[in-house]
Amino acid sequence: MNQESKGKTFLNFxxxxxxxxxxxxxxxxxEKGLELGANGIETDVQMTADGxxxxxxxxxxxxxxxxxxxxxxxxxDEIRTKDAGSWFGSxxxxxxxxxxxxxxxxxxxRDVILNVELKNxxxxxxxxxxxxxRSIREFGLESQVIVSSxxxxxxxHFKKLAPDMxxxxxxxxxxxxxxxxxxxxxxxxxxxxxxxxxxxWVKEAGKHGTVxxxxxxxxxxxxxxxIDIGVAGIITDYPDRxxxxxxxxxxxxxx
Numbered sequence: 001m002n003q004e005s006k007g008k009t010f011l012n013f014x015x016x017x018x019x020x021x022x023x024x025x026x027x028x029x030x031e032k033g034l035e036l037g038a039n040g041i042e043t044d045v046q047m048t049a050d051g052x053x054x055x056x057x058x059x060x061x062x063x064x065x066x067x068x069x070x071x072x073x074x075x076x077d078e079i080r081t082k083d084a085g086s087w088f089g090s091x092x093x094x095x096x097x098x099x100x101x102x103x104x105x106x107x108x109x110r111d112v113i114l115n116v117e118l119k120n121x122x123x124x125x126x127x128x129x130x131x132x133x134r135s136i137r138e139f140g141l142e143s144q145v146i147v148s149s150x151x152x153x154x155x156x157h158f159k160k161l162a163p164d165m166x167x168x169x170x171x172x173x174x175x176x177x178x179x180x181x182x183x184x185x186x187x188x189x190x191x192x193x194x195x196x197x198x199x200x201w202v203k204e205a206g207k208h209g210t211v212x213x214x215x216x217x218x219x220x221x222x223x224x225x226x227i228d229i230g231v232a233g234i235i236t237d238y239p240d241r242x243x244x245x246x247x248x249x250x251x252x253x254x255x
Contacts, residue, residue: 011233012242013040013115015216016057020237023088024064025055026095027102034112037243041107042115042215042235045100045132047125052076053100053132056084059122063087065097072123100132104139114141115191115213115235117170118149118158129158136165148191159186168213171196179210189213191235194222199229206230220245 017029018036030041044057048071061067061074067082076099085092100116107114120128136145148168149155155167168189169182174196182190190205194214202212211232217223218237223245226234236242 008232009039010227010246011040011113011213012038012239012246013042013113013213013233013235014038014239015042015235015237016044017041018237018239020218023085023092023095025057025098026084026092027098027106028085028092028095030098030103030106033239034106034110036238036240038239039111040113040115040233041103042117043103044117044119045128046071046119047128047131048076048079049073050075051127051131053128053135054079055098055100055103057119059119061097070123072125100135101139104135104141107144108139108141113144113146115146115148115168118147118151118154120149120154121151124154129154129161133158133162133165136162146189148189152185155187156185170215177204179205179208182210183208189232191215194226194234197226197229197231202230217242 014033016024018032019029022029022032025043033041043055045053046056048054060070061082064087065082065084079097083094084097085095118128136142142165146166146168147158148170150170152169159167167187168191169187170191172193178190189211191213194217197212197214213233213235214226214231215235217234220241223234223242234242
């Protein structure tokens, strides 16, 4: 299968960047993802105490940096000095937690789609949606960003602020007719766990103009099965494996 399928480009999302090879949600991971054939980057956004949008999955710094504390309680100046790479490997010592502007700068002149996940299910982060809309518009990336979240109230709010931008519902259960629910809040795509996808559901969603981008798929056989049943994209820690299947260039590799 080629990247062009039925007139649309198959999306190879590097999950938190090429997180199978680099520390997640760092510029090294994002750049590696593109190098390995990804045409999409998935990332997570939290908000600092002084209102900056930072790219980190967890609500605290503990797991992926040498720091501690909640993102929401710390300023950007406090977070930017933390080492976000050494936990993964000594060669990444000194990597930092990026702000969203760094990723947008990387993407603005490239043919790449950004999946920005609002991590506001545990803490609401008032004003996060407005801040993200402003930043996307400042960089002119309206057509290159898909905003997703497990917080569907947040997605509905984002869509009201920016009806011209795409959103996707993230979910972990097996929902009944998720395309109907997505339409209710104006979302364009479904981001389920890959086990919650069938050929029948993909076909039915397509009739309603809704596409599937399942997560997090690292097994080549599973990737091929999902491609064969018609998903529009896949979120993976190993974009080179997927690129090899869809004709995106890079060969497979295992860390």
